[in-house]
């Protein structure tokens with residue numbers, strides 16, 4: 001389990017670090033995929049180790065993240081891949097740290113200077129914010145709340161293939177919460193915009209951090225109230241009412257979409 005307090009002690013060569021090369025996470029071939037790497041190994045094997053920053057404590061040990069630069073990754077020692085590819089291939093504990101590490105690295109890189117006056121910012125508040133001294137502006141890591149909703153009608157559930165997804169899988173509808181909007185209003189608006197249906201009986205289900213790059217997925221269930229499916233082709237390729245036992249490919253159970261679908265199916269069987 002990750003302790004979110006950010007260590008203040010500097011990393012040493014034995015410190016455990018999650019290293020990113022662009023958007024990809026680097027793993028040692030000898031280790032398991034998604035596992036951290038000792039800082040000394042990274043410093044020996046990569047041309048540049050930069051943006052080193054603390055992430056938290058994992059099982060009591062301080063852990064860190066960094067970016068690495070190299071013209072060519074040594075494929076005899078390392079592999080690299082995007083975060084999506086790690087889903088299901090690394091432990092939940094490691095995936096949680098990797099998601100936090102990636103978000104903190106991006107946040108620190110994007111907020112080195114104050115957005116208001118351009119002065120360099122400094123880490124403050126035990127690493128929870130970046131602060132501009134002249135204008136006393138504090139910037140916190142940006143999370144983007146996103147609703148994801150399983151819409152049902154009797155024993156049927158609504159599944160949709162996103163535009164450009166090649167209909168690889170069919171999932172719940174999702175969208176960002178707009179400024180000034182409640183999550184429930186976002187659910188109603190997204191469902192209306194994407195498939196033209198009115199829903200009610202909106203119930204909170206649970207949440208999941210989704211570090212691609214900084215969403216917080218808030219899961220809901222809702223019941224169909226009125227309307228026929230009328231998709232917005234800019235957002236959705238196809239939307240279907242599906243019966244349990246006759247589903248198209250759906251997202252893996254690791255994802256909140258998979259969990260929403262499974263819990264609907266369990267309730268039908270129960």
Ligand SMILES: [Zn+2]
Nearest residue numbers: 114117132135
């Ligand atoms: Zn400023």
